[in-house]
Amino acid sequence: MPDTTDQPVSFPTQPRPDRAAVLCGLAGWLPPRIVTNEELSQRLDTTDAWIRTRTGIGRRHIADPGQATSDLAVAAGRRALAAASREHVDAVIVTTTTPDRSCPATAPLVASRLGLTGAAAFDVSAVCTGFIYGLASAASLITARVADSVLLIGADTYSTIVDPQDRTTAIIFGDGAGAVVLRAGDAGEPGAVGHFDLGSDGTGEELITVAAGGSRQRSTPGPVDPGDEHFAMRGKEVYRHAVTRMAASARATLTLADCKVDDIDRLVPHQANLRILRTVADDLGLPAERLVVNVDTVGNTGAASIPLALADADTKHTLQPGERVLLTAFGGGLTWGSCLLTWPALPRTRHPHDSGGTRAA
Numbered sequence: 001m002p003d004t005t006d007q008p009v010s011f012p013t014q015p016r017p018d019r020a021a022v023l024c025g026l027a028g029w030l031p032p033r034i035v036t037n038e039e040l041s042q043r044l045d046t047t048d049a050w051i052r053t054r055t056g057i058g059r060r061h062i063a064d065p066g067q068a069t070s071d072l073a074v075a076a077g078r079r080a081l082a083a084a085s086r087e088h089v090d091a092v093i094v095t096t097t098t099p100d101r102s103c104p105a106t107a108p109l110v111a112s113r114l115g116l117t118g119a120a121a122f123d124v125s126a127v128c129t130g131f132i133y134g135l136a137s138a139a140s141l142i143t144a145r146v147a148d149s150v151l152l153i154g155a156d157t158y159s160t161i162v163d164p165q166d167r168t169t170a171i172i173f174g175d176g177a178g179a180v181v182l183r184a185g186d187a188g189e190p191g192a193v194g195h196f197d198l199g200s201d202g203t204g205e206e207l208i209t210v211a212a213g214g215s216r217q218r219s220t221p222g223p224v225d226p227g228d229e230h231f232a233m234r235g236k237e238v239y240r241h242a243v244t245r246m247a248a249s250a251r252a253t254l255t256l257a258d259c260k261v262d263d264i265d266r267l268v269p270h271q272a273n274l275r276i277l278r279t280v281a282d283d284l285g286l287p288a289e290r291l292v293v294n295v296d297t298v299g300n301t302g303a304a305s306i307p308l309a310l311a312d313a314d315t316k317h318t319l320q321p322g323e324r325v326l327l328t329a330f331g332g333g334l335t336w337g338s339c340l341l342t343w344p345a346l347p348r349t350r351h352p353h354d355s356g357g358t359r360a361a
Contacts, residue, residue: 025084025181028311056274060174060299076177090147095130128331130303156302174299178307191344208332270329271295
């Protein structure tokens with residue numbers, strides 16, 4: 001038997017054909033405060049041109065002092081529930097890298113504040129792949145008949161863990177939340193969540209990390225090393241892995257669905273930076289016009305980036321009902337994942353930049 005100990009594990013899943021999770025509500029919420037590249041250049045050794053050339057980002061939204069991840073999650077969740085015309089769901093999933101506390105999970109608090117006390121509630125931690133992992137978890141609850149409806153929220157306040165004086169990370173990340181409501185339905189109807197590909201490789205844990213605060217650091221004698229309380233990543237290595245993993249995961253998902261790249265109308269990647277997004281599209285052979293991008297106006301919002309990009313694109317009519325939409329993401333862990341779905345018809349409402357957008361089926 002060949003030695004596979006160094007090979008990352010991919011975990012493909014697909015829904016039961018008689019029952020599927022169907023997207024019926026979508027919302028995004030962004031903190032009102034906008035930080036432009038010009039503002040950053042006043043305290044960092046950088047310029048607007050330097051930031052745009054390397055990341056494609058022009059501005060990002062930052063939470064106000066005292067504003068926690070749960071506050072953003074509640075705002076997005078409330079709008080998503082209203083969009084779906086629902087007052088109750090059976091489960092609430094919050095995917096985040098910046099929970100309010102290391103214990104307990106943030107989801108039960110979010111559920112309670114939304115009037116959903118009694119619903120199952122838990123967090124998913126997969127860094128920037130979190131929304132895809134959360135989507136797979138939500139879909140599994142529905143296809144396994146554990147739940148008939150799920151509120152999934154991706155929310156992050158990276159401003160609470162990024163060193164504001166670190167030019168390599170402070171220019172990239174923003175805060176925000178995006179949410180979807182999923183209901184039980186038929187696998188053949190628009191909005192049905194399709195095939196998934198999920199994977200991880202823990203040997204790369206040091207590439208994207210917050211070294212302090214966990215049991216590893218707390219169980220080690222001595223003071224915390226300077227900077228270990230802040231988010232850190234090895235940019236060049238992350239770039240290489242992000243492009244490779246997202247493209248490979250996207251192809252694996254297409255194979256599971258018996259689809260070709262030409263069958264995809266829109267690619268919605270995790271909004272890491274513009275160079276990564278364009279390289280992934282090129283690697284897959286997708287023309288630039290099929291790529292959904294909003295990283296230029298919100299930055300990298302972690303687990304919130306894909307639902308925020310979906311809400312932004314749908315409001316702008318970039319996404320049309322009936323289009324085949326491929327989602328793909330890469331994050332710390334290392335983790336990666338992709339998902340395929342057919343876009344449903346959703347009434348037009350507010351743009352996500354208007355302190356949150358709301359969409360409904």
